[in-house]
Amino acid sequence: MAKSYESKSVEQKWYKYWEDNGLFKAEATSDKDPYCIVIPPPNVTGTLHMGHALNNTLQDILCRFKRMKGFNVLWQPGTDHAGIATQNVVEKDLAAKGTDRYAVGREKFIELVWEWRKKYGGLIINQLRRLGCSCDWSRERFTMDEGLSKAVREVFVRLYEEGHIYRGDYIINWCPRCHTALADIEVEHKEKESHLYYIRYPFKNGGGHLTVATTRPETLLGDTAVAVNPEDDRYAALSDPHVLLPILNKPIPVIFDKYVDMEFGTGALKITPAHDPNDFEIGNTHNLERIKVIDENGMMNDLAGPYRGMERFECRERIIEDLKMGDLLEKIEPYQNAIGHCYRCKTMIEPLLSKQWFVKTGPLAKEASKAVREGKTKIFPSNWEGVYFEWMDNIKDWCISRQIWWGHRIPAWYCQECGAVQVAKEAPMSCNSCQSNDLVQETDVLDTWFSSALWPFSTLGWPDSTPELKTFYPTAVLVTGFDILFFWVARMMMMGIHFMGDIPFKDVYIHALVRDAEGKKMSKSKGNVIDPLEIMDQFGTDAFRFTLAALAAQGRDIKLSEETILGYRHFVNKIWNAARFALMNLDENEDPKHDERAYTLADRWILTRLGQVSEEVARAIEAYQFNEAAAHCYQFIWHELCDWYLEMAKQELYGENGVSKETARAVVQEALIVALKLLHPFMPFITEEIWQRLPGTDGSIMTARFPDPSDFLRDEDALKEMNLLMGVIAAIRNIRGEMNIPPSKNVNLIIDAKSELDEEILERNLAYIQTLAKVDGASIGSGLPKPAKSATAIFEETSVHVLLEGLIDFEEEKKRIRKAISKIEKDMEASNKKLSNRGFLEKAPAGIVADVRTKFEGFSTKLSKLKQNLSFLETIDDC
């Protein structure tokens, strides 16, 4: 076995072994309890980033854990067709070839996208394999495959028939680059430095003007009114109810609406119903004309008069110039406001009037909200529930049509004769109002999130009634980042409840965002991206996964640096070497037997601890406290199993007694097996590698049973005895360290034990003290006097005198004891304060009071012993 762990070859080997042996496969029907997680489907265009790595590591931990706990686990994988993102990629390819999608045509273009998907769409799936994900790949799905498309049509038609889907004129967020409408949440608002322009609108009948403030002067071409607040005294007595639109010199009315904020600007607001969502609303109440002056490319159209054909920002500049010339621009103030940008391509959004398809979300959201309120679905950590309710209770209708080509084409047909709209699962033969055969399908496709909203049941075979649906719906838990709580989780809740009559998942676990070492969000443009694949190459997948789990405390973002990962790689190596040690002492062909009569204190202790730790780890994973689970594994394996148990076991392993030797081998083997099982969900590769080398193991560790606390010895005495032994050894080591006694130099001891029982325990385990604290001989008894040339440490009420003939530095020893005294005095003071407080004695629980009293007595004994020691030293000094 190599001296340090080499991850590369190991990882590939075992992943292939698991897949070849079908260990990731779920059973459609089974006697075992079901446990199902649907993967948040990554975009086909995606490559594995830190967010994916964290998200999928946590899911894999849960799945591997539950499998070992005996569940029928389905981790349902798949990818998302990612409408706009994928279309963008293929369009870029076309642009490089000097053509575009319009030249290619819709049908051919879609073919090209499928080809692209076939070629590159599996990239991220293979990256998930590198990460060790135990998905059931035989069930991989894609949001555009036949089954899922069928589910999409079914849902659309049923929602339409129920009146939950409608088509209407609305101001939508238009991306002039992607050429499509965007839902409100697909718009990112960014604070930007801009300007507030004060523009004069002259009164129609001569004499004076009204000044309005705007950030978008170019839209004035589409103004159809100026609004003021009816309570605004400044405008109460307007003699002329009309003003002239600057430049176009067109009369428009002054209207009164309470929406207008009197404090802002001049209290007069220009109204452009076709290019601003608020103005659109006001336009509706006042029946104003909607004049569209900017087109789908962000260019000024024919209605823009002299500015026709200009780009929108160029038009702004020109209008400002022209206003200045006509003395209609009063002033320009610097101004900061939040401007919407496309979340895909970052182009500035143009609010635009157009006809779109919508889902009426109100009734669906109400049910989805109720399910969480009633606790049917629980969100972890629970503070996200508030965010969820906030959104659900203020939800707006969902614009689901997109003017792109890649996606599920909306199953609606328009009759070219009579204009009737027909919605159906399959293309209708003729119009059902005029029987015409001249039908044309809607060219828009559905928002990508429409199909992902169905993911928890469409992947299981819906709308067919399948055994998978019966077995696995509702799924156990959804693991995701908070950034898609609205996009995805909320919509799955709505659709799941509506179409399945039940929640899609019992738990939602919201995990952190991975940031860089400075706490900044990782992004390509900032250049601070850490590539998970490089990390896996460099440190190994197990170290990487364990790091992510160890940092995944609930409710806080993760700051990831290579330093941290390096620390956990050391842990991986520690495990490797512990295994190496064990294997050196085990025989390949022998399965050593325990003989309980030969158990040492160390054996009884570690066996008891194995049971306790197994329980702690299992409980933490069940509660989604991944960091706690990881910390328990780390602390136990390194600082208990390796630092203490393996060191102590050497005594028997290297000894001559056959029975003791075999028992020690058996316990070492068992402890290692349990440690591997506890670690397996976090570190699948190294645990399998060691498992396969270890005698007494069968098949894959994946199919081994997770340790149950009832499997182990429960020996409370062993815990207490070990506590004493470790305390005494630590006390001796402390003296050695402080006195700079080299490890090569052994010492002798006088131990003054507090009781006969302790005396007996220490006597019985003297050999451990000798090896672990480098001790030659010791006299153990009670009431033994302190020898002159010695240093003393006190553990609980046991005094340990280390004989330091020729080595002792009295000044150093006095300093050491004074330090101990001042420390204990502080402790005593705290306890004493409580015990002399009548309120505490009367009101605190009896158990607590007793504890403090015991502690105080312990302190006080220790203190008097320390003081004795000190005065003893001072006496010697005087001589």
Add this chain to the structure above:
RNA sequence: AGGCGGGUAGCUCAGUGGGAGAGCAUCGGCCUUACAAGCCGAGGGUCACGGGUUCAAACCCCGUUCCGCCUACCA
């Protein structure tokens, strides 16, 4: 503007009512036959600030301040 999260050792962070913790870094001692990616030991904190509740507060409540994020239709 509103909402959420955070401020604990030099750094990164655990810790939700009863004696302040871990890892890394620092300092001292060790190549002890699993591991120097290691072993043994040590130092280091007004738990952001101010009030309150309580016998008892890092933890609960109120206020202040700084940082981060999310939401939003003040042009």
